[in-house]
Amino acid sequence: MTLINVVIILIVVGVLLWLINRFIPMDGKIKQILNIVVVIAVILWLLRAFGIWGGGGIDLD
Numbered sequence: 001m002t003l004i005n006v007v008i009i010l011i012v013v014g015v016l017l018w019l020i021n022r023f024i025p026m027d028g029k030i031k032q033i034l035n036i037v038v039v040i041a042v043i044l045w046l047l048r049a050f051g052i053w054g055g056g057g058i059d060l061d
Helices: 004-024 028-051
Strands: none
Touching: 004 028
16 A cells, blocks of 8 residues: 555545534534544554554555
8 A cells, every 4th residue: 555545545534524524413422432433443544554553564666
């Protein structure tokens, strides 16, 4: 996975989370839980993408 792919995926996830928070009516607590789950998932994904957790790593070719 290249660095550009990581940036694009982060932008897409951020926009989708913003759209969900902005336009889907939910209770505030549910939105907060959703945001926390997404942030934790993205952090774990980034750790794995950079090879810090679970191997793999970004291709800088």
